Amino acid sequence: MSKIYLSEGDILYSNRSTPLVKIVADKVGRHDFLLTPCSKDTFSIIYGDKKPHHGCEGNLQKAFLEQGLKLDGLPTTFNIFMNVELDEKGHIKVSPPRSKAGEYIILEAMEDLIVGLTACSALQSNNGSFKPIGHEIVS
Numbered sequence: 001m002s003k004i005y006l007s008e009g010d011i012l013y014s015n016r017s018t019p020l021v022k023i024v025a026d027k028v029g030r031h032d033f034l035l036t037p038c039s040k041d042t043f044s045i046i047y048g049d050k051k052p053h054h055g056c057e058g059n060l061q062k063a064f065l066e067q068g069l070k071l072d073g074l075p076t077t078f079n080i081f082m083n084v085e086l087d088e089k090g091h092i093k094v095s096p097p098r099s100k101a102g103e104y105i106i107l108e109a110m111e112d113l114i115v116g117l118t119a120c121s122a123l124q125s126n127n128g129s130f131k132p133i134g135h136e137i138v139s
């Protein structure tokens with residue numbers, strides 16, 4: 001079944017329809033898969049910054065380029081713990097994350113991957129607050 005709120009048991013595919021990652025455990029159950037990563041344009045258009053920084057998109061592009069990978073583009077990212085809701089008219093609202101301290105999501109790679117992680121600095125993406133989120137990569 002197709003859905004926008006991915007959780008336990010769901011698989012994330014590449015933009016070439018290759019299964020990449022399976023969500024094997026998810027104690028939160030709400031993550032965003034609609035919004036693009038923040039970018040220079042995000043900070044210019046939404047926040048009105050006169051000298052916008054490159055945001056998550058720029059961070060990911062730079063990190064992958066340092067690995068010798070030029071990305072096709074980043075139409076969307078899997079935004080773990082980001083709580084984006086739709087109303088009946090299709091309006092998008094970024095609400096406070098549903099996650100609580102100690103809750104987690106476990107992703108299992110289905111093939112060897114280079115994964116980019118970025119801590120978003122956009123106010124709306126973080127509902128106006130910034131808290132550290134831990135991560136661990138186990139092989």
Ligand SMILES: [Zn+2]
Pocket residue numbers: 037038039055056057119120121122125
């Ligand atoms: Zn961001």
